[in-house]
Structures are given as structure tokens and as C-alpha cells.
Amino acid sequence: MNKNLSITAFLGITAIILGAFASHSLKEKLTPDAMSSLETAIRYQMYHVLVLLFVNTYQDFSAKLKRTASLFFFLGILFFSGSIYAIYLLGVSAKSIWFITPLGGLLFIIGWLLLFLFFIRKVINKK
Template sequence: MYKNLTIIAFLGAITILLGAFGAHALKETLAPEALKSFETAVRYQMYHVIVLLIVNSVDYFSNQLKNRLAIIFLLGIFLFSGSIYGIYLFGIPVRYLWFVTPLGGLLFVIGWLMLCYDFYKKALKK
């Protein structure tokens, strides 16, 4: 559990740094539409970091679910946000990453559906 929380907290710090970098350094170099995409990547990353912090901090969820969600959401962050960072920070052509961003988004949806299913199973037991 603490290993997951350590990784998640570190990822939260990176999210803040990327957000600040985007707001200050990239503001002058990216077109408004590109900056908006970058901000979306940072925002989605932070949403999922917060969810992972909550899920991994409470006893409500099984360790198995915590680990699965950590893998799914971390891969989602890497693919969704990471592909956008790759395009706007490292200049990787979109044609190399066009399929990666939606795959990361799909992983986010899968993670949320896993949470939904877990809540549903627990609701049926009560």
C-alpha cells in the first residue's frame, strides 16, 4: 500500500510541476489550442492521481482492486497525458502517437467502470 502511495504522491508532485511549466514556460511558445490540450493532459493526470490517493488510503477497497486500479490508471496517465506531453514538450509528431491518447482514455474509463462494479457488488450485499 505505501509503495503505491509513494508513487502516487510523487506523480502528484510531477503533475504540479508540469502544470506550472505549462502555465508559465509554454504560455509563450504554444498556440492557444495546443496549450489547452496540454492543460487537459495535466488536469486528467491530477484527477486520477487524486482518485488513486483516495482509493489507496482507505480500507474500503481490497488490495487487489487497489493494485489493479493503480496499474490501469497509471497506464492511462502514461498513455493519455504522456502522449500529449510527448507531442508538445518533445515535438514527437502526432502521426506517431495518434492512437496512444485514446487508448489512455479508454484505460481511464475501464478503471472507473471497475470502481463502479465494486460499488455495485457492495451495494447488492447490503
């Protein structure tokens, strides 16, 4: 768990740094659409950092659920936000990695689905 929380803290730090860098250094260099995409990547990263904090500290989750959900959220950040960073910060051609961003979104959805199923089972088992 400490390993996951360390990685989560690192992802939180990078989201803040990238947000500051984008708003102070890139605002004049990127088109409004590019800036909007970059802001979306940063926002989704931060949202999922908060989810990772929850997943890895919530006592009712089994170790297996924590590992599995964390993996989906970590990979979602890497693929979704990472691909957008690669396009707008590193100049990677969007055509060459077009499939990675939606794959990251799918990984986020699967992570959320795992949490949804856990909580639905809890509700059903209480009846």
C-alpha cells in the first residue's frame, strides 16, 4: 500500500507542476483548443489521484481490489493524461498515438466499474 501511496503522491505533485507550467509558460504558446486538452489531462490526473488516495486507504477494500483498481487508475492516468502530455508537451504526432487516449479512458471506466460492483455487492448483501 505504501508503494501505491508514494506513486499517488508523485502523480499529485506532477499534476500540480504541470498545471502551473501550463498556465504560466504555455498559455501564449498553445492554441485555446490545445490548452483546453492539456487542462483536461491535468484535471483527470488530479481526479484520479484523489480516487487512488481513497482506494488505497479505504479499510473495507481487500488487498486484491486495492491492487486491481489502483492498476487500472494508474494505467488510465499514464495512457489518458500521458498521451495528451506527449502530444502537447513533447510534440508527438497525435496520429501516431491516437488510440492511447481512449484506451486510458477505458481503463478509468474499468477502475470505476470495479468500485461500483464492490459497493453494489455491499448493498445487496445487506438486504
